Amino acid sequence: MDSLNPAARSCVIDRTSRARQKQQRPCVVWFTGLSGAGKSTLSGLVDRRLFELGHHTYLLDGDHLRRGLNRDLGFTDADRAENIRRAAEVACLMADAGLIVLAAFISPFRAERRLVRELLPAGEFVEIFVDAPLAVAEQRDPKGLYRKARRGELKQFTGIDSPYEPPEAPDLRIPTDRLTEEQGRDAVLALLARRGIIRAPAP
Numbered sequence: 555m556d557s558l559n560p561a562a563r564s565c566v567i568d569r570t571s572r573a574r575q576k577q578q579r580p581c582v583v584w585f586t587g588l589s590g591a592g593k594s595t596l597s598g599l600v601d602r603r604l605f606e607l608g609h610h611t612y613l614l615d616g617d618h619l620r621r622g623l624n625r626d627l628g629f630t631d632a633d634r635a636e637n638i639r640r641a642a643e644v645a646c647l648m649a650d651a652g653l654i655v656l657a658a659f660i661s662p663f664r665a666e667r668r669l670v671r672e673l674l675p676a677g678e679f680v681e682i683f684v685d686a687p688l689a690v691a692e693q694r695d696p697k698g699l700y701r702k703a704r705r706g707e708l709k710q711f712t713g714i715d716s717p718y719e720p721p722e723a724p725d726l727r728i729p730t731d732r733l734t735e736e737q738g739r740d741a742v743l744a745l746l747a748r749r750g751i752i753r754a755p756a757p
């Protein structure tokens with residue numbers, strides 16, 4: 555930044571100005587949990603409601619990134635770490651642009667999730683543990699992946715032959731085996747309101 559000449563520096567708009575223009579506090583709401591726990595479902599519902607409330611948001615979903623930016627990556631521990639590193643960098647750029655970013659990634663390792671938190675200013679990383687027991691997630695099996703993993707057709711599948719490290723102190727835990735999808739959505743919105751990221755939603 556210091557090497558920029560004064561004219562160039564005057565063109566640099568900082569993140570606070572961008573956020574102020576959007577009248578919101580940017581942040582990254584990170585949904586972690588087993589496959590089938592409900593990350594895409596829940597983040598999609600939160601995204602829709604935030605959009606309806608007039609917020610500028612973007613939803614980053616693991617499946618989408620793996621079809622594009624991260625299509626060269628597999629599921630070894632190293633590739634999973636790189637998958638999350640790239641997702642985190644993209645999420646941070648979007649938060650810099652003033653957006654409320656919703657990120658839905660299994661992100662099984664605590665160390666990677668901690669790295670994402672450390673990339674962001676204090677208070678701008680909100681970790682949501684989308685929690686369903688393995689048996690429930692496996693029974694839902696929305697993409698048929700558990701069946702494949704159990705047949706041995708899919709290796710290194712989280713919860714089967716690759717570990718999932720639950721968050722020790724998530725900002726919020728949503729037990730999706732006990733709450734409806736709408737109750738889960740509303741719990742996330744209430745947290746964002748308590749943190750001053752959005753105005754309190756109407757009852």
Ligand SMILES: Nc1ncnc2c1ncn2[C@@H]1O[C@H](COP(=O)(O)OP(=O)(O)OP(=O)(O)O)[C@@H](O)[C@H]1O
Nearest residue numbers: 588589590591592593594595694696730733734735
């Ligand atoms: N309370 C709940 N909250 C969220 N999803 C629920 C709930 N109850 C049932 N479900 C169902 O569980 C399934 C969750 O699938 P979803 O694709 O959201 O999981 P995911 O965590 O994104 O998995 P993956 O990591 O494989 O992408 C959906 O079919 C959803 O309708």
Ligand SMILES: [Mg+2]
Nearest residue numbers: 593594617658
């Ligand atoms: Mg998903």
